[in-house]
Amino acid sequence: MGFTKHYRTADAACRAQAHHSWLDQIGLPVPALLARHPRSLEFHHVPGRHVTPDDVPATARLLGAAHAAAYRTCLHQAHLGRPFRMSGIGWLEAFTTSRIDRVRRHLAQGNVPGPAFTAENAARVLSSAADEPAAFYKDANLRNFLVTQTGLVVIDFDDLTLAPFGYDLAKLILTTAMTHGPLPPRLTSAALDAYNQAAKIPCNPDRLRDWLEVHHILTSPYLGRNGYTHSWHTLRPPETRPQ
Numbered sequence: 001m002g003f004t005k006h007y008r009t010a011d012a013a014c015r016a017q018a019h020h021s022w023l024d025q026i027g028l029p030v031p032a033l034l035a036r037h038p039r040s041l042e043f044h045h046v047p048g049r050h051v052t053p054d055d056v057p058a059t060a061r062l063l064g065a066a067h068a069a070a071y072r073t074c075l076h077q078a079h080l081g082r083p084f085r086m087s088g089i090g091w092l093e094a095f096t097t098s099r100i101d102r103v104r105r106h107l108a109q110g111n112v113p114g115p116a117f118t119a120e121n122a123a124r125v126l127s128s129a130a131d132e133p134a135a136f137y138k139d140a141n142l143r144n145f146l147v148t149q150t151g152l153v154v155i156d157f158d159d160l161t162l163a164p165f166g167y168d169l170a171k172l173i174l175t176t177a178m179t180h181g182p183l184p185p186r187l188t189s190a191a192l193d194a195y196n197q198a199a200k201i202p203c204n205p206d207r208l209r210d211w212l213e214v215h216h217i218l219t220s221p222y223l224g225r226n227g228y229t230h231s232w233h234t235l236r237p238p239e240t241r242p243q
Contacts, residue, residue, distance in 0.1 A: 001045040002034045010038050012158070017041055018089045019157040023138070026069040028062070028154045046153050048146030051172075053180050053187060055152075059145055060169055060191040062152050064198030067135035067165055071201065080162050081130035092136070093161040100126050103217045112220045114233025116213045125210045129164045133201050137163035141175040143226070166203025169195045170211030174219060178228040182235040212236075 007013040017036055024030050035042040051059050078084035080095040103122040106112055117125065137160070138144070144156040173191060177183050188208075196202040203211075216232040223231050 002042045003031075003045045004037075004040050004042045006040045007158075008039070013037075013039050013041055015090070015160075016157045019138070019160045022086070022089055022160075023066070023154065023157060026066055026073060028066045029152060030154050030157070043155075046146055046148060046155070048148035048153060051142040051145045051147060051152075051176065053176055053183055055145075055147055056172065056176055056183070056187060057190045057194040059140075059142075059152060059172055061194040061198045062145075062154075063140055063169055063172065064195035067168070068199045068201070070136055071133060071165075075134040075136065075162070078134035078162055079130065080132060080134050080164060081127075084134070084162055089160070095134075095137075095162045095164065095167075096126050096130055099214070099218070103214065106217050106221065112217050113223075113231050114236075115217055116233075116236070117217065122214060122217060125214065132164040134162050135165045135167070135199075135201075137161045137168050137171070140168040140172040141226075142172060142179060143175075164203075164207075164211075165199055165201045166192075166195070166208050167211045167214075169203065170208055171215050171219075173208075174212050174215045174232055175228070177235055178219065178223070178230050178232060181230050182237065185237055188237070 007016065017033065020030055020033060031046045032044040033041060034044055074086060083091045083094050085091050100123045104119045107115060107119045139156065139159055144154065146153045146155060169191065173183065173188055192203065192205065192208055220231065222228050
């Protein structure tokens with residue numbers, strides 16, 4: 001039994017296939033690719049459920065291991081402020097520039113309830129990451145993981161960019177809270193510990209707090225859709241508030 005993912009263009013399907021292949025190579029559990037069509041990919045159907053809060057530490061550990069593998073194999077050569085060309089994939093977008101433009105636009109349009117950062121704050125935080133070790137961002141929202149009888153499986157390979165360590169972990173934590181409500185502080189701490197143990201290049205709590213606030217800005221336009229029923233500004237715990 002297969003599941004077919006459709007794409008708007010043949011190039012988009014080709015990129016997703018390349019991303020899928022690379023993520024498989026670095027050890028992420030992904031569904032088998034059964035067939036490639038001009039504008040669609042057919043994957044093996046994986047029965048499972050989406051991540052819940054209890055699954056966050058294990059998912060964080062999986063992310064950390066993948067980021068470590070990516071850094072070890074090729075991303076140690078990347079700079080977060082510049083695009084990086086990868087064999088078989090092409091260019092990975094830089095982390096900084098496009099996100100600075102997007103956070104400025106969202107904040108200027110008033111799309112973000114209770115932001116902790118001004119546009120200048122957010123741009124400074126994003127720019128400050130340029131020289132940090134490079135991992136990747138694949139949109140680790142909780143719906144892009146399946147919990148199966150044999151373990152976690154990663155789905156959705158459409159977008160891949162450079163990102164610092166901890167950035168995709170923050171996306172996992174924030175989207176889980178936006179879906180399920182406030183997370184116990186111990187759960188966030190356990191997720192960060194599990195991630196850091198696997199990643200080897202640690203993300204400290206202050207940096208995680210930065211990335212949570214950046215994701216709040218970038219994800220707020222989706223509030224009320226995709227299962228996001230809680231806004232981060234209403235459930236932001238004290239330990240994730242910028243000083």
